[in-house]
Amino acid sequence: MLQGAEGLSNLRSARTEKIEVEVLASDLAQLLSTATRMLEPDPPTPCPDAALAPVLDAIDAARDGRTGLSFVPAVVRRLTRTMALSAAHDALLTAARRELIELRPEGGLGRLSAEELASCPPGPAGTRLSWVRRTSRVEK
């Protein structure tokens, strides 16, 4: 971009010079090409929120209306229809780090089956993150 701006500035200087200066067509074409590229919109990049939309949808679908909490194994079951378990965990942890959701440690009395435990991402201090809810900032 700097290169293009510098070129255009030189071109403007050349036009205002009292002495005659030739401008090569190739230079002009190159500058035009640079300017055209600068005006084009950025190529589409994956929007992080869009990437996490399935996670948020799955959380909403599994949401308990009374407490507002969703059971992570139920969320993961939905997500693993279209992605691997590790990808589902990654997506949940990413959403939590961005504070779109709140992952909560299991505090229960050993109610989780081995299968449910496996589907909960590991949390701090040896816990399993078995409950999740959307934070109020993004809650629908």
Add this chain to the structure above:
Amino acid sequence: MGTADVAGGKMSRAFFDSLHADPWAQDFLDLAALNARATEAIEDAVERVRSTARAEARALRSTSIVILGPPGAGKTHLFARLRRKLGPRGAFVLIRPLVHAEMTPRFVLGEIVRQLGFAAPRGLSQTNALVGSLLGRLDGVGPGFPSALIAEYAELPPHERRERLQTAIERMLATWPEVDEGYLTRLLEVPFAPPATARALLTWLSGTDCDEDQLRRIGASTSLGEMRALSGLRTLAAACALGSPIVLVFDQLENLMDASGAGLRLRAYANLAAEYVDTMRGSVLVHLALDSEWDRGIEPTFNLAQRSRIVMRREVLALPKSVEREALLKLYYQQLRKPKSPFPWPLGAARVERLCQDPGYTPRMLLTEFRDALDTADEEVAALPGPELTPTRASPEPSAPSTAPDSSRRHSPDRRDIASDWLSRLRGARDAVRAAGDDRVPLHAARIADGVLALGRFVPGLVIKAKAKPPAQLSLEAGDELERVAILQEGSHRSLSAVLSRLTRLTEQANVVVLRERARCLPASWAEAQTRRAQLLATERARWIDIDAEDCARILALASFLQAARSGDVTDSRGQPVTEPEVIEWVEATLDVMSWRLAQTLVGEGSERTLEPIDVEERSVPESFIGELGGTARRELPTERYTALPTLQRLRVASFERLVREVLRVDPEATRASVLAELDAAGDNVRWLGRSIVFLRENE
């Protein structure tokens, strides 16, 4: 272990070691932004009661709020915060439910009155605050200056004070004619009575059985009793509502869930809470429980009517967000008087970043991480050669974070620190038993029943159930024999005589075991009670067991320990929650409950009908804290066993060499190094005299 001095702490090291909130703490750290919604919900409810009392007292009703969260999210902390915030504007009561016995109105009344004796955050006792607020309201000056009202009334000549109190009572009766006048009169007398009379008044008001001296002192002919407990509770709630509303908090409700899933205890609790909401005026009920358990195991057992009364509002505690976590960590740091380096010491930048970003951290976990980092920094200081060297580096950083939080590594539970937790509860229970003795207040029979049931879980061959009709509370099965267990804590000879007569009749159907605190042994002047007791024992179908103070403390501590385990409130030295099965395994492997005197007596060892008291010398050396751990009735010990602390508990004071010898008797694989390491890990709980004599802090 490091101390505040080593770390340069502003607060005592105990602050960082106490991972569990003390609901009655006067001084604690608080980040107002945390759990602000739940705080506001309770605060608003209290203010609504106060404004309704001002505008239309007859319209007062109770409200009920459910607060849910995982262990360590700040449920108990919320109680301490509200006490401090609302001060004398609310009378705060925290009840941890009975696990095995049913909670009755009399039990709830007893707990409320007992805790009204505790100091409110601004120095005034809660009783004085509520009486002062009530008098202010009834005198038309408002409830805002309870101390001034108490001082004003205290300065009046007795006859004039009596007249003014009577006027206040008449005004109260004009609003609510159904209140119990006798109960109200005694309640209003408490702040102006001499200490011994005030204690007797509170004993009577709590529904506890008063002894003859207490009754005489307060001019009563009988104790309040079970029948009048409900009307006492109603009167107390109404009196509080006009001045300082009762905030009745039921904590650790997950303990009401029974293994069978039948939900009997929960339904009984729901009945009690719903009835309270229906019949008590202007109280604020708060129900605290683990979120996961409430949703799956507690609320589903309530019927619609109970649910509509209990769950008027529900708040789920949020975990701290990233900025709040950083604020909390900085708050902890600010407690250090002479930190070695600026924040993020002692954690280090990368660790702070991880703690703020990784999901799932509760305030308790953050405190644990901070404490661990402080320990590591202390150890580094200790390891550095030369006294003048000051470390500036932070504690070692963990490896780079992966997708899963680094801190998710699960360590095996540290039994040493479970021992510390147990010892701390045992100390607390001993203090409570001693204080009850000093105040001449019997321990609550229902709490003793809870303790006996907890003990029964660890005595092979003994099955104790909470299935019995009054006058018995429990049933006891040993082999083919079935006995009814009655816990008699009556304080007056009349009521005790009456129960003994009923028990004598009961022996026609079943064998009977009577349990009573030894501290409340029958005086010789109770001739009728002595006769009835003799008649009961003469049936030869009854046993009488006096429970020693030490056994009382042990069973109360055991019940509390198991309850905390279920609520996720037992943690090891790293702050990791220790599961209920792990705690049970530790109790089985370490405490040797079977050797406790009460356990031995309940299983029928020894043929005496009454147990001889343990003399002071014998009690000072508990007969066997760990006993023969390898005995035939015991389970195999787990590989990781720790025996030095229990052995020291038994010896009380010993040379290190003797302690090693004693430990080797029960654990041949122990070494001097392992004993030393275990003592070292117990930190401040173990004290040394010079380099050879060691004892537990509790024996100081």
